[in-house]
Amino acid sequence: MALVVHSLASGSSGNSILVKDGDTAVLIDAGIGIRRLTAAMMRAEVNPKDLSGIVITHEHADHIAGAVRMARRFGIPIIANAPTLDRIDGASEVPHNILAANEEMALGDFLIRPFSISHDAACPVGYSIHSSCATLVSATDTGILTPEIRAEALRADLIILESNHDEDMLIKGPYPWYLKRRIAGEKGHISNDAASSLLLDLAETGRPVSVWLAHLSKTNNTPALALATAQYTLWSCLGTTMDISVALRDVPSLWWRQTDRPFQLSFYYSKQV
Numbered sequence: 001m002a003l004v005v006h007s008l009a010s011g012s013s014g015n016s017i018l019v020k021d022g023d024t025a026v027l028i029d030a031g032i033g034i035r036r037l038t039a040a041m042m043r044a045e046v047n048p049k050d051l052s053g054i055v056i057t058h059e060h061a062d063h064i065a066g067a068v069r070m071a072r073r074f075g076i077p078i079i080a081n082a083p084t085l086d087r088i089d090g091a092s093e094v095p096h097n098i099l100a101a102n103e104e105m106a107l108g109d110f111l112i113r114p115f116s117i118s119h120d121a122a123c124p125v126g127y128s129i130h131s132s133c134a135t136l137v138s139a140t141d142t143g144i145l146t147p148e149i150r151a152e153a154l155r156a157d158l159i160i161l162e163s164n165h166d167e168d169m170l171i172k173g174p175y176p177w178y179l180k181r182r183i184a185g186e187k188g189h190i191s192n193d194a195a196s197s198l199l200l201d202l203a204e205t206g207r208p209v210s211v212w213l214a215h216l217s218k219t220n221n222t223p224a225l226a227l228a229t230a231q232y233t234l235w236s237c238l239g240t241t242m243d244i245s246v247a248l249r250d251v252p253s254l255w256w257r258q259t260d261r262p263f264q265l266s267f268y269y270s271k272q273v
Ligand SMILES: [Zn+2]
Pocket: 011, 012, 015, 060, 062, 063, 141, 215
């Protein structure tokens, strides 16, 4: 068995992560259009009708744009907590299941646990997905690193962690003041420096973990800057580096681990979705 994770899109123009192990496949969010989503999934050799569900982090458009149409077209359930489902137009008319924050649900061969994050949405969550061979933790769209994020991160084999903005670029950048305040606030998005502080904690445990920096701002960050901030912080504080990649906005990335070989690989595939 192998846990295979594809980031199909990442950032404020759309987010979706495909997670697969054996016959079980789920999407975390479906924040791009159904045609683009379907094409990306077929390229990843997963037929959308074989999904066990679409788990939703929160109701912002960049996370749900294709969710209801996917559920209707392929008869797959949207899975979210009740306050989030209530905010998604049409969710009550398609297959759906309620999964409250901090409860667990078995979905095929996965055990899925949503955990609390801090964001300006009805009831936003991140997700831990445990398969037989690895644990994925996804934590994006959060203004602070909640205790739950820190606790889940310590168990991850792959963590998809928000690294939204460079603080200087945000402050000096073109956004209006109210938007800068929202992004930098406790219910906004975490910066490169905040992401790096969690990576320091993870590096100190000595436990191997792969990292994808995700949900990067197009205006207030660059993939190179996010990556450099993380590695520079690790190197200057602990004299070490980690296996860190960036989940790009439009270019899918792939990670996988197989049970019989402790082998992992992280790379981008260059075809546009
Ligand atoms: Zn978002």
